[in-house]
Amino acid sequence: MALQQSIELALESRIGEGGLPQAALDEALAKVGEAMKRLADDDASGRLPLLHMPRTTDDLASIREAAAFLRDDATDVVFLGTGGSSLGGQTLAQLRDYAVPGAGRFTESPRVHFLDNLDPITFDRILHKLPLSATKFVAISKSGGTGETLMQTIAVLTALERAGLRSHPNDLFLGLSEPRRDGGRNALRDLLEPEGVRFLDHHTGIGGRYSVLTNVGLLPAAVLGLDIAAIRDGAADAYAPFRAGAAAKDAPAALGAALNVAMAKAGKGITVAMAYADRLERFTRWWVQLWAESVGKNGHGTQPVAAIGPVDQHSQLQLYLAGPNDKLFTVLTTDVAGKGPLMDEKLARRAGEPGFGGKHIGDLVAAQGRATADTLARNGRPTRQIHIEKLDERAVGALLMHFMLETILAGYAMGVDPFDQPAVEEGKILAKQYLAQG
Numbered sequence: 306m307a308l309q310q311s312i313e314l315a316l317e318s319r320i321g322e323g324g325l326p327q328a329a330l331d332e333a334l335a336k337v338g339e340a341m342k343r344l345a346d347d348d349a350s351g352r353l354p355l356l357h358m359p360r361t362t363d364d365l366a367s368i369r370e371a372a373a374f375l376r377d378d379a380t381d382v383v384f385l386g387t388g389g390s391s392l393g394g395q396t397l398a399q400l401r402d403y404a405v406p407g408a409g410r411f412t413e414s415p416r417v418h419f420l421d422n423l424d425p426i427t428f429d430r431i432l433h434k435l436p437l438s439a440t441k442f443v444a445i446s447k448s449g450g451t452g453e454t455l456m457q458t459i460a461v462l463t464a465l466e467r468a469g470l471r472s473h474p475n476d477l478f479l480g481l482s483e484p485r486r487d488g489g490r491n492a493l494r495d496l497l498e499p500e501g502v503r504f505l506d507h508h509t510g511i512g513g514r515y516s517v518l519t520n521v522g523l524l525p526a527a528v529l530g531l532d533i534a535a536i537r538d539g540a541a542d543a544y545a546p547f548r549a550g551a552a553a554k555d556a557p558a559a560l561g562a563a564l565n566v567a568m569a570k571a572g573k574g575i576t577v578a579m580a581y582a583d584r585l586e587r588f589t590r591w592w593v594q595l596w597a598e599s600v601g602k603n604g605h606g607t608q609p610v611a612a613i614g615p616v617d618q619h620s621q622l623q624l625y626l627a628g629p630n631d632k633l634f635t636v637l638t639t640d641v642a643g644k645g646p647l648m649d650e651k652l653a654r655r656a657g658e659p660g661f662g663g664k665h666i667g668d669l670v671a672a673q674g675r676a677t678a679d680t681l682a683r684n685g686r687p688t689r690q691i692h693i694e695k696l697d698e699r700a701v702g703a704l705l706m707h708f709m710l711e712t713i714l715a716g717y718a719m720g721v722d723p724f725d726q727p728a729v730e731e732g733k734i735l736a737k738q739y740l741a742q743g
């Protein structure tokens with residue numbers, strides 16, 4: 306298994322007051338055990354197609370074929386879409402340095418862009434900078450009706466027209482959305498299909514924030530040359546204990562769900578994921594949406610916070626160690642010991658840090674991840690550790706599936722529907738009213 310999880314440093318027996326009493330964990334495990342039965346029913350009945358994704362292979366060829374179309378003669382590939390229609394792809398793309406500080410600027414052609422936020426200045430600038438005739442665009446929206454994605458798409462079509470490329474949007478554009486329901490409306494399809502733009506179907510039974518293992522996440526991954534079958538294999542690894550009928554305490558995602566449920570009940574209203582890897586930064590953002598939209602309803606839920614190590618030690622750690630003890634921490638580390646530039650002995654001595662001599666940058670990062678988890682625990686802050694041996698496609702697939710399963714089970718155990726997000730609609734309707742009012 307590419308992931309190892311330990312909840313030792315979250316338990317009262319290890320860290321004292323502030324940790325989780327065994328009885329509280331047992332109570333949560335019992336609830337999650339019930340939730341696992343529901344999940345097994347979901348699998349058997351086919352109600353949750355996500356659970357079948359790890360074993361699905363018959364769509365991989367069409368994803369690779371679409372990726373080849375996007376790569377063909379392209380200097381840039383731009384993914385339009387937001388939330389679950391973007392963050393999964395971004396997470397996987399980080400394996401190829403997407404949005405990695407510094408390194409992200411040197412990625413090979415085609416450059417991949419995810420325009421998930423709507424900012425007029427960014428959009429203006431990018432449309433002026435992109436070589437439009439050598440750029441492919443992909444508009445992704447499960448519903449087809451998300452205002453941000455529609456505006457972006459209209460803006461791109463207009464820019465293509467201005468550049469004299471309007472007669473070829475079918476060569477430059479791809480859509481990804483649900484099929485029309487009973488011939489009904491799908492705004493994105495209404496916009497692009499008359500231009501001859503080809504569409505891939507969004508899985509109708511898998512919501513956006515759970516869609517990373519479908520074409521939504523795997524298409525950008527394939528454009529970047531990632532092994533998309535290995536991503537699914539990793540997801541299968543995370544799901545294997547469930548298929549084998551393991552007890553909740555022995556299925557890592559179920560144990561993680563129980564920890565979260567028990568901590569929420571104990572009044573820890575915040576859950577922090579701190580990943581010691583630049584290439585897990587978008588994973589933490591993907592998880593924030595997954596957790597927030599899935600469990601934040603009917604007065605339930607805990608606040609997800611994304612952090613990156615070691616950089617956020619220099620901004621957030623003071624609060625984490627000495628502020629209110631109202632958080633559960635998940636510290637994610639990877640095998641980085643022995644990796645990266647080697648510290649010259651002489652220069653290390655000159656810097657007054659002889660201990661750095663002969664060490665690699667990765668040695669310090671590994672020590673920091675360990676030290677942060679241990680320091681949190683010493684200060685009575687409950688901490689789960691997740692260690693990833695090698696950050697590759699299989700490991701990220703396992704990580705993504707682990708957290709989707711954990712979230713679904715926590716939602717079931719909390720008594721909320723982890724698949725809807727009804728509260729978000731209110732603001733969308735109001736924004737459209739304000740837009741109409743001018």
Ligand SMILES: O=P(O)(O)OC[C@H]1O[C@](O)(CO)[C@@H](O)[C@@H]1O
Nearest residue numbers: 388389390446447448451513729
């Ligand atoms: O894929 P769509 O339908 O454009 O939705 C984008 C995002 O908007 C939301 O519906 C929230 O507004 C998310 O749940 C979703 O991932």
